Amino acid sequence: MSPVNSLIVNIYNTLTRRLEEIVPMKRGRIRLFVCGPTVFNFIHLGNARTFVLFDSLAKYLTASGYEVFYLQNITDIDDKTLKVAAQTGVPWQDVSSRFFEEYLRDMKALGVDSVNVYAKATLYMDEIRSQIRRLMNRGYAYETQDGVYFHVEKFRDMGELSGQKLDKVVPGSRVVPSEQKINPVDFVLWKKHKAGEPSWDSPWGPGRPGWHIEDTAITESFFGSMYDIHGGGKDLVFPHHEAEIGQMRAISGKKHLARYWIHGGYLNMGADKMSKSAGNFIMLREALKKYTRQQIRFFLLNANYASDLLYTEELFKASCEALDRIQHAYDMALENVDRRESNTLSTGYYLSRIKGHLDNNFDTRSVFATLLEMSSEIFRTGGRLQGDSASGAIETFQYVDNILGILAQGSAASDTGRIIEGILRLREEFRRRKDFSTSDMIRRILEDSGVRIEDDASGTKWKIG
Ligand code: AMP
Numbered sequence: 001m002s003p004v005n006s007l008i009v010n011i012y013n014t015l016t017r018r019l020e021e022i023v024p025m026k027r028g029r030i031r032l033f034v035c036g037p038t039v040f041n042f043i044h045l046g047n048a049r050t051f052v053l054f055d056s057l058a059k060y061l062t063a064s065g066y067e068v069f070y071l072q073n074i075t076d077i078d079d080k081t082l083k084v085a086a087q088t089g090v091p092w093q094d095v096s097s098r099f100f101e102e103y104l105r106d107m108k109a110l111g112v113d114s115v116n117v118y119a120k121a122t123l124y125m126d127e128i129r130s131q132i133r134r135l136m137n138r139g140y141a142y143e144t145q146d147g148v149y150f151h152v153e154k155f156r157d158m159g160e161l162s163g164q165k166l167d168k169v170v171p172g173s174r175v176v177p178s179e180q181k182i183n184p185v186d187f188v189l190w191k192k193h194k195a196g197e198p199s200w201d202s203p204w205g206p207g208r209p210g211w212h213i214e215d216t217a218i219t220e221s222f223f224g225s226m227y228d229i230h231g232g233g234k235d236l237v238f239p240h241h242e243a244e245i246g247q248m249r250a251i252s253g254k255k256h257l258a259r260y261w262i263h264g265g266y267l268n269m270g271a272d273k274m275s276k277s278a279g280n281f282i283m284l285r286e287a288l289k290k291y292t293r294q295q296i297r298f299f300l301l302n303a304n305y306a307s308d309l310l311y312t313e314e315l316f317k318a319s320c321e322a323l324d325r326i327q328h329a330y331d332m333a334l335e336n337v338d339r340r341e342s343n344t345l346s347t348g349y350y351l352s353r354i355k356g357h358l359d360n361n362f363d364t365r366s367v368f369a370t371l372l373e374m375s376s377e378i379f380r381t382g383g384r385l386q387g388d389s390a391s392g393a394i395e396t397f398q399y400v401d402n403i404l405g406i407l408a409q410g411s412a413a414s415d416t417g418r419i420i421e422g423i424l425r426l427r428e429e430f431r432r433r434k435d436f437s438t439s440d441m442i443r444r445i446l447e448d449s450g451v452r453i454e455d456d457a458s459g460t461k462w463k464i465g
Pocket of ligand 1: 038046047048050232233236266268275
């Protein structure tokens, strides 16, 4: 059954350059596509920023009542894969299948588990050929000696997403220079076979697909010619996403391929965007050896998602300290959930503010600021939360955690708390039976372990240290 009370989610749409309410094409269902990695190496923290953003966004949409189908492509054949294969002597298929597995391992370690399907480009050759054939039939593509190209001039709105003009295309990465192109900015749909490269059959001879066509072929086979949200890092806006729009519009006649286009900002290191080719990067795998997944997610989400974020070790440490405060307040709330003391903390207030921040262009930075404010209030009460307030605070922490994945569950403090509570209930039982020597012994054992106990009219309170 489709939900009737889906929340209003406003997000910045790169296409319209406005904050817009998400209205799905099919009631209650959101189809999300995000450009996945080229699997020729381990991913770095910059890639992780984009994948954590869309994992969190998918979870937020789910928490808001939508049924989300999240599709991601995997570029498993590319010049970069072939270069690694040539350099290492490892067959290209082994390079891409190994790094696809490593990518999945990284995503699992990072708590990214919202993707429904990872679609490898090489498994969609029929769909790719079919799209190129239709582009040729409609006069949007032409064949040369070295490939098949998209005739960009035929697509007059090219540049609508990015606001960039065609003459801004810089020949270089992923723009194939070719003498035979009608216009230098025309992009490749099919690369004809070169010696030593893998190839697939096609009406234009053996070869392999260009980069842009794999995404539209994959999304068309899952979603048809239009879907709800397309995401990726902002480096993909131009020309990659423009090319996707051009290809699909030429095929289907529908305007924009996706209704909402969402782009994440860069993770920078030094003066530049973190990138493998520039050599300024930290592998996610390495970061996970030093930091927990929660610390990494908190750092990556503690910024406006569309702005650039600078990585330095100092900034990362400061971010870990802020997270420690939130974790500590969460543990304290867990420890105090069964207590019966008076308290004025109003968690409904914090939860509704947090939901407001998420509805307002997925403002995770303000969510964390609000959690820190709530944590300070929990500390001010000395952790002496009571019944409803503690469970309300826990509900707020857990609402955020289910979406953003920043809290350690069952951490030492909360496990300890539950064990101490259990022992205190046992002590209570001995006291009820007037077996004071056993109840005192339990008290002594706890105190020897650093747990201070205070009995008063409202019950037993305890504190570590
Ligand atoms: P790639 O494997 O280069 O296609 O990148 C995979 C995803 O990571 C794409 O959505 C890129 O936009 C994104 N990405 C790459 N570098 C960064 C960075 N430094 N910061 C944020 N996202 C990035």
